[in-house]
Amino acid sequence: MRIGMVIDLEKCLGCRTCAVACKQHNAQPPGNWWNRVFTPGSKYHLIKPELGSQYFLPVSCQHCDNAACEKVCPVGATFYSKDKAVLVDYDRCIGCRYCMSACPYGVRQFNWEDPKETHKKIEWIEGGNNYGYQEEHKYDDRLVYSPIREKGIVEKCTFCVQYMDAGEKPACVRACTGEARVIGDLDDPNSEVSRMINNKGAYTLIPEKGTKPKVFYLPPKRKDN
Amino acid sequence: MKNYKLILNIVIALMLIGVISYIIQLTTGLVVTDMNNSYSWGLYIAGFAFFVGNAAGGMVLSASIYMFGLKALKPFAKIGALAAFANVIGAMLCVVIDIGQPFRLLNMLIYPNFSSPLIWDVIILSSYAVLSLLYFYVLRFPEIAPEKRILFKDVENAEEFSEKTAKTLAPIALLFAIGIHVVTAWIFATQGAREWWHSAVLAPDFVAVAVSAGTTLVFLFSIMVYGIKEEHKSAYKIMTRFISIAFFVHLFFMYNDFFIHAWYGNEHALHTLAVTLGDYWFVHLLEVVLPLMGILCLMKSKILTKAKVYRASFFILIGVLAHRFLIMPAAFNNLPLTISPMGQQNGNWEYPLASGRFMEGAELFITNHNYVPTFIEWSILIGVISTMTFVVVKWHKLAINK
Ligand code: SF4
Ligand code: SF4
Numbered sequence: 001m002r003i004g005m006v007i008d009l010e011k012c013l014g015c016r017t018c019a020v021a022c023k024q025h026n027a028q029p030p031g032n033w034w035n036r037v038f039t040p041g042s043k044y045h046l047i048k049p050e051l052g053s054q055y056f057l058p059v060s061c062q063h064c065d066n067a068a069c070e071k072v073c074p075v076g077a078t079f080y081s082k083d084k085a086v087l088v089d090y091d092r093c094i095g096c097r098y099c100m101s102a103c104p105y106g107v108r109q110f111n112w113e114d115p116k117e118t119h120k121k122i123e124w125i126e127g128g129n130n131y132g133y134q135e136e137h138k139y140d141d142r143l144v145y146s147p148i149r150e151k152g153i154v155e156k157c158t159f160c161v162q163y164m165d166a167g168e169k170p171a172c173v174r175a176c177t178g179e180a181r182v183i184g185d186l187d188d189p190n191s192e193v194s195r196m197i198n199n200k201g202a203y204t205l206i207p208e209k210g211t212k213p214k215v216f217y218l219p220p221k222r223k224d225n
Numbered sequence: 226m227k228n229y230k231l232i233l234n235i236v237i238a239l240m241l242i243g244v245i246s247y248i249i250q251l252t253t254g255l256v257v258t259d260m261n262n263s264y265s266w267g268l269y270i271a272g273f274a275f276f277v278g279n280a281a282g283g284m285v286l287s288a289s290i291y292m293f294g295l296k297a298l299k300p301f302a303k304i305g306a307l308a309a310f311a312n313v314i315g316a317m318l319c320v321v322i323d324i325g326q327p328f329r330l331l332n333m334l335i336y337p338n339f340s341s342p343l344i345w346d347v348i349i350l351s352s353y354a355v356l357s358l359l360y361f362y363v364l365r366f367p368e369i370a371p372e373k374r375i376l377f378k379d380v381e382n383a384e385e386f387s388e389k390t391a392k393t394l395a396p397i398a399l400l401f402a403i404g405i406h407v408v409t410a411w412i413f414a415t416q417g418a419r420e421w422w423h424s425a426v427l428a429p430d431f432v433a434v435a436v437s438a439g440t441t442l443v444f445l446f447s448i449m450v451y452g453i454k455e456e457h458k459s460a461y462k463i464m465t466r467f468i469s470i471a472f473f474v475h476l477f478f479m480y481n482d483f484f485i486h487a488w489y490g491n492e493h494a495l496h497t498l499a500v501t502l503g504d505y506w507f508v509h510l511l512e513v514v515l516p517l518m519g520i521l522c523l524m525k526s527k528i529l530t531k532a533k534v535y536r537a538s539f540f541i542l543i544g545v546l547a548h549r550f551l552i553m554p555a556a557f558n559n560l561p562l563t564i565s566p567m568g569q570q571n572g573n574w575e576y577p578l579a580s581g582r583f584m585e586g587a588e589l590f591i592t593n594h595n596y597v598p599t600f601i602e603w604s605i606l607i608g609v610i611s612t613m614t615f616v617v618v619k620w621h622k623l624a625i626n627k
Contacts, residue, residue, distance in 0.1 A: 205564065
């Protein structure tokens with residue numbers, strides 16, 4: 001099994017619900033966003049660019065098959081799960097940030113300070129209004145999610161490993177208002193994702209970087225007017 | 226060295242300031258730097274490249290003595306080996322100060338990932354450190370009283386042994402001296418994500434800069450410990466030649482790369498040049514003009530004085546530090562995720578990323594960061610430079626030929 005995602009840009013409303021759901025479910029500290037949605041070509045989101053048409057492009061970790069981040073990680077803190085999702089071991093990461101520089105997609109986020117300190121800047125009280133999935137999660141006995149990260153380590157999208165392991169879909173997929181996101185097995189030719197990719201002309205972002213992303217995009221439809 | 230005590234005290238004071246700054250960084254995190262998610266390496270990694278570069282000189286000189294028969298350099302062999310060792314220590318410290326979880330450093334030994342160029346670099350750098358220490362010991366061997374020797378205790382003819390072993394070590398040392406630059410360059414050059422680094426010329430260029438900067442440092446240290454001496458004149462000449470030729474080779478490599486990119490006109494590549502030659506034009510000026518001034522000063526002066534050598538080495542080394550600083554801006558201020566939005570003709574739009582540095586009122590999603598190292602960053606780096614100097618100053622007596 002190779003886990004992958006298809007995002008249908010025709011269906012994406014640019015509402016950023018996925019970004020917020022991701023941020024909240026994965027307890028990302030202020031300043032870090034695993035998932036972003038912007039309007040290509042425009043300085044302002046949801047404003048039509050001066051030239052060209054308006055569409056929205058969500059970007060999070062592309063869970064590459066040839067992941068630059070995994071190859072450069074000196075301690076193997078970044079690793080492939082059995083489904084070939086790319087995960088980070090919070091207990092092993094030494095915070096060298098090599099992966100951040102090697103990743104072409106700008107999706108890796110660093111804890112520049114203790115998240116508890118950052119939380120204080122938004123008037124968060126410990127034990128008070130906690131947000132996000134509250135349990136630590138281990139994959140193969142490696143810490144791949146914890147509600148409060150230590151300072152000095154890297155984090156990023158895990159395809160919501162804590163939910164997937166429990167048989168549920170990632171937060172962004174469940175939250176998407178346009179039902180633009182589909183997750184599934186890329187190795188199975190009959191899975192929904194495979195069929196979408198094969199039949200609807202899906203593409204990947206900056207394929208020339210050679211990282212072989214497992215997140216695919218369906219282009220928005222042509223509008224004749 | 227005349228002002229030995231004074232220099233040592235200054236160096237120790239600077240080290241202490243560095244240590245205090247580092248403790249602040251350790252307790253509060255890397256927020257005390259000016260780096261962020263998009264500009265994720267800064268002064269520390271520039272310092273790392275700088276120290277690795279400086280480490281070459283000693284071994285290159287030593288190798289020249291035994292492999293190419295440049296006997297005039299012989300008095301500087303020991304100081305060269307010592308400088309090499311001190312700089313590798315500096316380079317390793319730079320890795321320590323840069324990482325977010327220094328207490329997990331041992332993970333590199335417990336769980337090494339052998340596909341990572343950083344692991345290769347750690348291996349080759351530590352071997353180089355051991356090798357330069359060994360080399361230093363072998364060169365000093367005849368001077369050490371037989372009962373005080375730690376290694377090779379039962380050697381009888383110390384002079385001959387030292388000479389012979391140094392000869393055997395020289396080519397190995399040269400191989401490693403080149404190796405540390407090549408592998409350090411690979412840390413950057415293997416990153417297909419970054420147009421600025423992903424070039425085959427980066428590794429040769431690192432070697433060229435290293436020969437230039439490393440020799441300068443040995444020159445500087447030799448003048449510090451020996452002063453200017455008539456009998457060393459031909460050695461000065463050779464070192465000046467090394468420094469200048471290597472620097473010109475570096476200029477050739479650098480502008481050759483610029484030219485090819487500029488000619489083809491790929492937007493990404495042009496952008497990297499625009500960052501280096503545009504936004505950071507002043508630093509670029511420094512990296513080129515300062516070393517040229519230093520080299521000119523060394524080549525032109527008929528009578529070399531201490532002051533002149535100090536000035537020249539200062540110019541060259543500051544220029545090289547500027548060069549190392551410029552490794553980052555064009556790489557990080559040129560986001561790889563740049564796309565041509567659908568419906569536009571050849572557009573170039575950089576996809577913003579979260580800075581990771583939450584500050585009220587500040588822009589969070591950015592495509593560009595005007596990186597200016599903070600006081601803490603500078604003081605920690607200066608602390609590392611002082612540590613390196615400390616090693617040399619402290620042991621310089623051992624490196625003097627009687
Ligand atoms: S998108 Fe970046 S972080 Fe994610 S797998 Fe690819 S290289 Fe790694
Ligand atoms: S920051 Fe952590 S995950 Fe990234 S390369 Fe370094 S050790 Fe690996």
